[in-house]
Amino acid sequence: MARYATIAGTGHYVPERVLTNAELEQQLGLAIGDWLVANVGIEQRHVMAAEQTTSDLAVAAARPALRRAGIGAGDLDLIIVATDTPDYLSPATASVVQAKLGAERAGTYDLNCACASWVAGIDAACKYIAADPDYNNILVVGAYAMTRFIDWTDKYTCTLFADGAGAAVLRASSEPGFLAARLQACGDYHDALGIYTGGTFRPATAASIDQFGPPHVQFVRKFPASFNTERWPALVRDVVAKAGLALDDVALFLFTQLNRRTIADTLTALGQPLSKTHCIMHKWGYTGAACIPMALDDAVAAGKLKRGDQLVLCASGGGIAMAAAVFRWTL
Numbered sequence: 001m002a003r004y005a006t007i008a009g010t011g012h013y014v015p016e017r018v019l020t021n022a023e024l025e026q027q028l029g030l031a032i033g034d035w036l037v038a039n040v041g042i043e044q045r046h047v048m049a050a051e052q053t054t055s056d057l058a059v060a061a062a063r064p065a066l067r068r069a070g071i072g073a074g075d076l077d078l079i080i081v082a083t084d085t086p087d088y089l090s091p092a093t094a095s096v097v098q099a100k101l102g103a104e105r106a107g108t109y110d111l112n113c114a115c116a117s118w119v120a121g122i123d124a125a126c127k128y129i130a131a132d133p134d135y136n137n138i139l140v141v142g143a144y145a146m147t148r149f150i151d152w153t154d155k156y157t158c159t160l161f162a163d164g165a166g167a168a169v170l171r172a173s174s175e176p177g178f179l180a181a182r183l184q185a186c187g188d189y190h191d192a193l194g195i196y197t198g199g200t201f202r203p204a205t206a207a208s209i210d211q212f213g214p215p216h217v218q219f220v221r222k223f224p225a226s227f228n229t230e231r232w233p234a235l236v237r238d239v240v241a242k243a244g245l246a247l248d249d250v251a252l253f254l255f256t257q258l259n260r261r262t263i264a265d266t267l268t269a270l271g272q273p274l275s276k277t278h279c280i281m282h283k284w285g286y287t288g289a290a291c292i293p294m295a296l297d298d299a300v301a302a303g304k305l306k307r308g309d310q311l312v313l314c315a316s317g318g319g320i321a322m323a324a325a326v327f328r329w330t331l
């Protein structure tokens with residue numbers, strides 16, 4: 001019998017503390033609120049507490065996903081944590097999540113292609129399930145703790161990035177859920193947006209911190225605003241065709257939640273109505289690797305998916321890395 005992967009349950013977590021545009025304006029002494037609302041759609045964001053770590057966010061999103069999938073942590077065969085803001089440079093945050101959940105049977109690893117990590121992670125998980133009968137339940141958690149790496153005086157970053165986590169349990173089934181995926185990258189932009197201190201390129205020595213500041217996320221050079229509008233329509237068409245579907249067969253398209261206008265332009269280019277997407281950046285800010293599973297869980301709660309619907313996930317992240325996937329909703 002053929003083995004397929006299905007999404008068996010989703011969950012999300014946002015930290016308690018809300019930081020509004022008005023508070024940021026006061027902090028920065030700059031009027032950024034109107035630009036943020038008009039250009040990217042961000043009205044507020046959530047910020048993790050001083051004592052929280054990325055693995056805490058991941059665990060808080062994983063618990064509801066496990067509950068909705070009707071399994072315990074002990075049923076997990078593999079945990080993939082999709083993040084570029086790990087607890088440690090090494091070892092993997094997925095090991096910390098395994099310990100905190102008590103998922104003794106699960107293998108673990110982190111996957112990092114910046115904000116495209118979670119979609120790349122579910123692609124990997126679905127292929128484990130299809131290829132190897134040892135894998136029946138896989139947890140893929142996108143966890144984002146970027147406010148730990150924010151320069152609060154830099155208006156280009158502190159206004160966008162936020163904290164949160166989203167999770168899904170992928171389960172083996174005789175019924176197709178996962179239909180297709182495609183990964184792409186444009187590595188020439190690896191030095192454009194990221195955290196450039198703390199790795200081998202620029203170790204976090206006293207001298208480098210003195211010169212460049214502590215590890216922080218920054219736009220080193222312009223990450224073209226048009227990049228996603230140019231690339232997403234082709235990537236979506238490609239992955240939908242790979243799944244053997246037409247665009248009109250898709251009920252919901254979820255995109256990286258940085259820029260609402262980019263999402264609207266992409267749907268226009270695809271000839272699809274705005275009602276076929278779901279956005280969360282207005283209330284949760286930009287949560288990178290976590291934003292697509294957070295948007296998915298929020299869309300599920302809003303009743304935007306019914307059994308048999310087709311779902312497209314399309315992500316872009318620093319690198320520039322891109323990942324897209326198509327699912328049939330089986331819940």
Ligand SMILES: CC(C)(COP(=O)(O)OP(=O)(O)OC[C@H]1O[C@@H](n2cnc3c(N)ncnc32)[C@H](O)[C@@H]1OP(=O)(O)O)[C@@H](O)C(=O)NCCC(=O)NCCS
Nearest residue numbers: 032035115155156157159223224225228258259316317318
């Ligand atoms: C990041 C992004 C929203 C910035 O928008 P943009 O239109 O390119 O803005 P620019 O950098 O050209 O800045 C133009 C003006 O907009 C305003 N502005 C830009 N970014 C701002 C911000 N974060 N907050 C407030 N105002 C901002 C400023 O007035 C700026 O002018 P100034 O530099 O003279 O002060 C946009 O480039 C984008 O969506 N990029 C895609 C990034 C992406 O998808 N990344 C993948 C996930 S990480």
